[in-house]
Amino acid sequence: MSNATKSQSDLHDGHCDPPEPSASVHTDDIPTIAIQEAQTETGTHVSSEEKPPPLPPRPMRRESHRQPNNVGPTVLRSPHSTVRPRLQATATTAVSRTDIHTQSYQDGSRETYAASKQSSPPPTSWGGWSSIRRLKSQEASDSTSIRSFAPTLGTRGDVESLLGGFSAQEQTSGWYIFDAQLKETGLQQDDASEHDRLLEDFDQEFEELDAVNPEDNTEEKLLARWQAKRKHFLILSSAGKPIYNRHGDDNLISGYIGIIQTIISFYEGAQDQLKGFTAGQARFVVMSQGPLYLVAISKLGESDSQLRVQLEALYMQILSTLTLPNLTHLFSNRPSTDLRRPLQGTEPLLSALADSFTRGSVPTLFSALECLKIRKSHREVINNTLLQKRCESLLYGLVVAGGRLVSVVRPRRHSLHPSDLRLIFNMLFEAEGVKAGGGENWIPLCLPGFNKNGYLYMYVSFLGVEEEDDQREDAQASRHDEIAVLLISANKESFYDLRTMRDAVVEELENNGSMAIIQTAIRNGRFAATDIVPGTVLNHFVYKSRPNVQFVMPSYEPHFPNSLARRRLLSLYHALHASAHAKNAHLKVHHCISRSSVSLAWITPSFELYCVAGSSASRNALAQSANKVVQWARREEERIFIIGGAVF
Numbered sequence: 293m294s295n296a297t298k299s300q301s302d303l304h305d306g307h308c309d310p311p312e313p314s315a316s317v318h319t320d321d322i323p324t325i326a327i328q329e330a331q332t333e334t335g336t337h338v339s340s341e342e343k344p345p346p347l348p349p350r351p352m353r354r355e356s357h358r359q360p361n362n363v364g365p366t367v368l369r370s371p372h373s374t375v376r377p378r379l380q381a382t383a384t385t386a387v388s389r390t391d392i393h394t395q396s397y398q399d400g401s402r403e404t405y406a407a408s409k410q411s412s413p414p415p416t417s418w419g420g421w422s423s424i425r426r427l428k429s430q431e432a433s434d435s436t437s438i439r440s441f442a443p444t445l446g447t448r449g450d451v452e453s454l455l456g457g458f459s460a461q462e463q464t465s466g467w468y469i470f471d472a473q474l475k476e477t478g479l480q481q482d483d484a485s486e487h488d489r490l491l492e493d494f495d496q497e498f499e500e501l502d503a504v505n506p507e508d509n510t511e512e513k514l515l516a517r518w519q520a521k522r523k524h525f526l527i528l529s530s531a532g533k534p535i536y537n538r539h540g541d542d543n544l545i546s547g548y549i550g551i552i553q554t555i556i557s558f559y560e561g562a563q564d565q566l567k568g569f570t571a572g573q574a575r576f577v578v579m580s581q582g583p584l585y586l587v588a589i590s591k592l593g594e595s596d597s598q599l600r601v602q603l604e605a606l607y608m609q610i611l612s613t614l615t616l617p618n619l620t621h622l623f624s625n626r627p628s629t630d631l632r633r634p635l636q637g638t639e640p641l642l643s644a645l646a647d648s649f650t651r652g653s654v655p656t657l658f659s660a661l662e663c664l665k666i667r668k669s670h671r672e673v674i675n676n677t678l679l680q681k682r683c684e685s686l687l688y689g690l691v692v693a694g695g696r697l698v699s700v701v702r703p704r705r706h707s708l709h710p711s712d713l714r715l716i717f718n719m720l721f722e723a724e725g726v727k728a729g730g731g732e733n734w735i736p737l738c739l740p741g742f743n744k745n746g747y748l749y750m751y752v753s754f755l756g757v758e759e760e761d762d763q764r765e766d767a768q769a770s771r772h773d774e775i776a777v778l779l780i781s782a783n784k785e786s787f788y789d790l791r792t793m794r795d796a797v798v799e800e801l802e803n804n805g806s807m808a809i810i811q812t813a814i815r816n817g818r819f820a821a822t823d824i825v826p827g828t829v830l831n832h833f834v835y836k837s838r839p840n841v842q843f844v845m846p847s848y849e850p851h852f853p854n855s856l857a858r859r860r861l862l863s864l865y866h867a868l869h870a871s872a873h874a875k876n877a878h879l880k881v882h883h884c885i886s887r888s889s890v891s892l893a894w895i896t897p898s899f900e901l902y903c904v905a906g907s908s909a910s911r912n913a914l915a916q917s918a919n920k921v922v923q924w925a926r927r928e929e930e931r932i933f934i935i936g937g938a939v940f
Contacts (some may be wrong), residue, residue, distance in 0.1 A: 305881040305921045319629050323337040337415060416702075478792040493906055494856045497522055501540050522648045524589040525606060525642075528553060531628045535584070536606075536639065538646045552578075555584055561864055568596050583623035584610070592650075593863060601656060602649045605711065608740045609645055612715055613638050614629070616744040644722035650860025654716075657869060658836050660843040661710050664696040666813050668930040674699040674806050675938035681796040682940065685786035687748065687794075690778040695721045697813055709741025710841050720752065724939035734787050749781040751790040755798065756808075773814050776805075824924050828910035828917040831889075832861055835925045836900040837933055844925065844932045861904060868902050883911065894919055899925070 294817040342876050501514055517718045518540045526545075527536040531551040534542050545599040546846045556578060559566035568577040577588045586607055588599040611619065614634060647655070655661060680690045688708060689701035695717050702708065719735075733752040737743060754773040777797060779790040801807040822832045824846070831851040836843040872882050872893040884895040890909045892902040925932065 305767050320669070320698075321921065330691050378476070406756070407432055407644060435446075463912060475877060494522075494859060497650060501544070513545070514540070517719050518544060523646075524587075524592045525603075525646045525649075526552065526587040526588075526589070527606065527610075528585050529623070529627070529631060530583050530585065532629060533630055535631045535635070536642055538643060549598045552576075552587055553585070556580075566846060568599075575599070578602065579607070581607050582616075582620060583627065584619075591743075592859075592866075594866050597869065597873070598657065598866060601659065601677045602646075605645060605656060605714065608644060608711055608715060609638070609642055609718075610635065611740045611744055612738045613745060616737045616740075641719060645718050648722060652859050652865075654834060654843065654845065654862070654865070655710070655714055657865060658834065658843050659710060660836050660841050661713055661843065662696045663842055663843070663932060663934050664813050665811070665819070665928075665932050666698070666809060669807060670809050670933070673804055674801065674810075675701065677797055677800045677804070677806065679938050679940060681793050681800060683786070683789045683793045685781045685783045685789050686779060686793065688778075688780040689797075690780075691810075692717070692776045692778060693814050694773050697934060698810060702937060702939055704939045706742070709739070712739040712741040715739070716750070716778065721774070721777075728901065732791075737785065747784075749784050749786065751781075751794065753791075753798075755778045770880045775814070818845070820849070821846040825917050825920045828920070829905045829913045830908060830917045830921070831904050832919075833901065833903040833921055835921060837929070838898055838900060839923075840935060863900055864889060864891050864904055872900075883914075891916055894918055894922075 326905075414470070438704065465564045501517055521539050523538075525536070525538045526534075526549060528534050528549055531812070534546070534549050537545055537549075538615070565580065566578050568575065573591050575590050575594070577590075577596050579586045579588075579600055584607065586603040588603050590599055595827050606894075614622075619631075620633075622631065622634065674691060676874060678691070678699060682689065682701065687703065687706075689699075691698040697713070700708065719737075732754075735750045735752060736747045738747050739748060740747070753776065755777065761765075777794050779793060781790060798807070801810075821828055832846060832848065834843055834845045847856055848861075852861050868882060868884065868891055871877065871884070872879050872895050878896055879893070882895075884891045884893075886907070888907055890905045890907060890911075892901075892914055893904075894903075899922065901918055901922060903914060903921070905914050905917075929935070
């Protein structure tokens with residue numbers, strides 16, 4: 293280490309050793325006040341009989357810092373003057389949050405700039421500053437911000453604002469500088485308009501593509517339409533055999549499947565598993581499950597973890613038909629097995645599941661279930677009815693209304709996994725095959741979350757809802773208003789026992805008025821956000837109970853009336869969820885402002901809340917509405933959620 297470097301490190305430590313006579317100290321990079329200390333402490337001893345040569349002239353504003361020549365080593369002391377001396381050198385870092393602003397970019401680079409005095413926010417009167425200063429160093433991390441210590445919902449009766457005393461203020465100067473730069477370069481673009489461009493003709497996303505005909509010249513047009521799709525799901529074997537693809541036939545996409553299989557094999561040969569890559573505006577996510585490769589291609593801005601959850605659901609749908617031992621046996625004997633023949637008839641189920649992911653699936657995104665909102669006493673009557681009429685071979689009993697769970701009966705030490713219930717709901721309410729059987733079906737299926745090695749047997753019976761279904765213009769809404777009784781058994785010979793139980797349960801539900809209560813709840817539909825918080829700024833929210841793995845949300849109307857508007861909403865939820873659950877992000881509150889909306893994610897050990905409001909909503913109004921939603925959810929917890937269910 294050089295002497296100059298050693299002097300700098302010693303100065304930082306608060307002491308300095310005398311340099312060697314031949315050493316030259318470079319003082320360009322050392323603060324001025326440290327230079328004066330070093331010169332005084334390391335200066336040559338001067339006798340009282342001889343005076344040292346005069347020092348070079350100093351600026352007038354530095355005169356007050358000169359020490360007398362007849363004193364010993366300099367000791368830093370607080371000046372007695374009340375006026376702070378003006379330093380010649382300017383500070384390189386800012387102490388207050390209004391001196392310097394930092395703009396971070398996606399590539400990891402940062403840019404700092406001084407804030408203007410006009411944009412400095414007024415001093416706040418929040419009482420939490422003193423408490424923050426008292427925090428121990430180990431309580432804060434690199435990702436901690438000042439808002440991490442703002443008060444949130446406590447256990448006491450008084451509910452403070454989510455964001456504490458931080459009132460809504462104007463945009464910072466950094467926003468205006470960045471906005472001005474975009475205007476000068478012509479790069480300014482509304483995020484809503486960018487998303488609208490990606491979702492142009494969104495309804496055409498689900499149109500089927502014609503098969504390739506070698507006799508005509510339509511292959512290029514079909515390929516262009518295939519490439520214009522926003523989302524694709526591909527399933528192929530490790531040998532490169534296509535198993536399932538959402539859009540297009542094998543002749544159209546065989547080349548792309550071969551390229552993907554080659555890329556995956558290249559990484560596997562290098563003992564490096566390929567998880568995902570980006571090509572243009574599309575994100576490719578690859579998941580390997582035994583002999584199968586599942587690939588998701590998305591242009592909708594979803595994160596890798598969200599796409600993996602969707603691929604996992606498609607894989608579970610395949611296992612629900614084949615079971616894991618059968619799938620492994622097929623490929624162990626013949627790796628080039630064509631799996632499309634064993635999966636024949638399940639393409640509508642896979643396509644319905646894939647289309648629900650493209651439209652935006654709240655249960656899949658939050659890995660939770662939605663329940664029908666009824667009174668606790670009414671739900672207990674339904675539970676008791678299922679328990680009283682239960683047959684010996686029953687394993688699970690469910691009453692489902694419009695894709696929402698009404699009641700569940702289960703063994704004491706067993707519970708249905710949410711992913712299994714999503715597969716069942718997809719089969720009943722998304723695909724048309726089950727209802728085409730006349731409303732009564734006997735279905736062998738594997739529930740991978742319960743046991744992926746064997747089959748269970750499900751008796752399904754749809755009950756007619758006595759309302760003017762013929763007056764409804766929306767056929768999909770009519771389908772989602774159906775009531776179904778699901779009885780699951782491990783005995784494949786229990787069909788007649790379960791049907792007898794179904795008849796007894798339906799008769800009892802009609803006699804005690806429970807069927808009318810369920811029908812009324814279906815007719816009423818989901819509540820509006822204004823019913824929970826009158827005059828709220830919220831357009832929509834999703835409240836998830838983490839212990840119960842269930843969620844509740846208001847109606848999409850009137851802010852999100854069509855599929856395009858709902859896809860925009862789900863894109864916001866995807867972005868919030870990805871930010872709140874990033875690997876290195878330990879967020880409690882995530883507040884996001886865009887030109888088209890204001891959104892909030894609030895994460896606690898007991899619940900998750902995601903809110904979306906208009907762009908004109910203030911921060912305080914959003915936080916107050918979020919607090920009121922949490923208060924309402926805790927009051928109505930036993931109405932909007934199934935807590936425990938009925939056990940035997």
